[in-house]
Amino acid sequence: MSMPFYVSPEQLMKDKADYARKGIARGRSVVVLGYDKGIAFVAENPQSLRKISEIYDRIAFAAVGMYYEFENLRVAGIRYADLRGYSYDRSDVSARGLANAYAQTLGTVFTQEPKPYEIELVVAEVGEDEEHDQIYRLTYDGSVADQHGYVVMGGTIGQAEELLQSRWRPGLSLGEGLSLAVEALALDPAGGPSRELEPRQLEVAVLDRQRPRRTFRRIGGQLLADLLDSASPVHDAPQTDGPPGHHDLLTGDRPVAPHAGSAAGAEPDDGDPSTPGSARPGNPQGREDELRRPEPGDDTPAG
């Protein structure tokens, strides 16, 4: 009969942690930071395999590490949020609940399975104001940290963290916040000169607290280039979206002009969709506010 090798629990956990950390360090970093009107997510990720995703109305997800592992948790998170929102109410879905569920899952995998997840993730929820924004960072072993203002995770993050610590402050505009995040991502861990990151190498999204209901929007195209260009007058995400297509993508293209023959049809279109005057008759606030979405069950008798 052969004796099994003895490995102390400390050693076992340390080996697993080292293994997970090495895996995570191979990938590129992600920065999450608060700005005056919401929370921004920036990743160096030119591919279509996304690191940033919408989870629910005011909650988003960002991750680094092994793609299939965090993709699995992303889908689980969307299922969790949608099931909870469907069986209770949309307002009962919170980032804290989701972060707890993720923490339990990561912790169980770390202690009970031979291979830990090689991922780090952030669950963020945009609040009514900056005070109430919540950013949770979760690591491979299931530990959760409640972060204030900004998070950087992924490969070699020491310098990026220092930069954000010295330069991030509450009330940054979106343009300033994104520029800072890109500067942090472009730092060379070996101490050499910073790289140049083009807008097309970036995956950027925001949770915009000013939007009703679903607050998640991706930012791309000319809008992203303008936001990152300090010489450009664009510092903020527009409230009206561009041409018809996926509602969650903002590209800075000119929004669709309202139809000439709309219901009342009397008000002329002044051609500038950003001014309230061009909104449809009977809608002084513009299109977003007009999308009144009665939730079934609000006003209806029980069957």
Added chain:
Amino acid sequence: MTDPFASGRLPGAFTTPGSSSFTEFVGRVSPQLLPGGRSLPVGASIDAPHGTTIVAVEYAGGVLLAGDRRATMGNLIANRDMEKVFAADEYAVVGIAGTAGLAVELVKLYQVELEHYEKIEGTLMSVEGKANRLASMIRANLGMAMQGLAVVPLFAGYDLDEGAGRIYSYDVTGGCYREHDHHSVGSGSIFARGSLKKLWRPGQDEATAVRNAVEALYDAADDDSATGGPDLGRRIWPTLAVVDEAGARFLGDDVLAQVVEQVVAGRQGNPGGAR
């Protein structure tokens, strides 16, 4: 009945790779939450509120869906300001006729279904796909429908590829039919359909389509006791949603008040609306 959140950890079903359908997921995890997941005793019948007339009208560049506000229970009016038209997602709306409680539950599930797909896949579902998803959800309700609790929706969506509106109607078995120009469902639909047949013109604009839809609802209410007419006293207007390339939106009360008042004024001394 188990609470899937009881353990704290995300249950295995949450992390199991599967389809991007929310309904299928709920069916695996908590089937009791699905509208069709319950069974009624054989031969039982209940008197539940019913929603009645929904009309859909295509126009140049879009499609609209309108519904009256009355819910009836037998010969009683159960509700005067019920909403029967809902935004399904950014580019689709759905109106419901039939058993109100079930229909509303079904729409709620359908809204989550579309949003869930969109988040998981990172892309919008095609308008055909949306219509078919709704069909399969109606099909799942067949057992209830056979016991008198039928749900008959009317679906209107904007096709981003074609740049035009589309209308789909359903039967209780989940049959899904593409309709052209205009359509109506519910007990007042025969009158609304007749009305739209005479009023609809190819290439009409949005304002005309809105007026035609209100006229059709007026005609339905005129001859069908289960459909609510224009309630000028209480200032309750029909629910009317339009879907075009800018997305789905509901018309405001001020716009609707104007149209309804015009239609009612036009019918003074001409109740049949003869042209």
